[in-house]
Amino acid sequence: MTDQLLLGRAASAAILTINRPERHNALTFDMFRRLPGMLAAAAGLPGVRALVLRGAGTRSFSAGADITEFAAVRATADQGAAYDEAVTAAEEAIAGFPHPTIAQIHGYCYGGGCGLALACDVRYAAPDARFAITPAKLGIVYPLRSTKRLVDLVGPSRAKIILMSGAELDAGRALSLGLVDEVADDPGRAVAEFAALLAARSAVTQRAVRHTVQRILDGQSFDDEEQGRLRAAALAGPDYAEGVRAFLERRPPSFG
Known part of the structure; x- marks a missing residue:
């Protein structure tokens, strides 16, 4: 079959x-x-x-x-x-x-x-x-x-x-x-x-967007500790560093 x-x-x-x-x-x-x-x-x-x-x-x-x-x-x-x-x-x-x-x-x-x-x-x-x-x-x-x-x-x-x-x-x-x-x-x-x-964009951002949108659909309407942790982790992560560096160097970012 x-x-x-x-x-x-x-x-x-x-x-x-x-x-x-x-x-x-x-x-x-x-x-x-x-x-x-x-x-x-x-x-x-x-x-x-x-x-x-x-x-x-x-x-x-x-x-x-x-x-x-x-x-x-x-x-x-x-x-x-x-x-x-x-x-x-x-x-x-x-x-x-x-x-x-x-x-x-x-x-x-x-x-x-x-x-x-x-x-x-x-x-x-x-x-x-x-x-x-x-x-x-x-x-x-x-x-x-x-x-x-x-x-x-x-x-x-x-x-x-x-x-x-x-x-x-x-x-x-x-x-x-x-x-x-x-x-x-x-x-x-x-x-x-x-x-x-x-595939050319940040997977970190994409995961956070999907999670955040679902939380909104489930009734969340304000920032809380969970959302703060998401944002802090992104800020400390390699995608943020690469995104800023690529912008300053006028080239497409290369996310891992």
């Missing part, structure tokens, strides 16, 4: 590909369970500065969870809880990846597949991308953390519309709502260029 999750590399970016194109890259329970380990392997690749999550083939990023297996793996309350735990662990592994994460989206981006995309820092979409989050079509309730990511991006009222209706959104509508950050005719090229730009 072809491996349903593929880990590759392009320059400074790890590439994680959902690889079931014959099923619109629908995600099985086993694939959700394997994702944290795959992400840990990606984080361990030397020189990696970003993660790109994408779908194989030309038709879909991911059509979401493979509902055809629900009768076997999600039929009881205990099975449902275990399934939700696997999905949450996969999303949290993306959100907690040590470097910036980018979703490269084409075609269908539905349900659990969309949840993985929302766990990324940034989302680039092709003009043919189509989005839907569909618990109301199945009579299920998503975990709070997954729902919060949607609310953080589009706001509470729009999140309710998306979740209660399960309606499909085209790429333009998704962009206007804030569900995606850019619609590009060639999202692969746009993602590669953005990943290269990230």
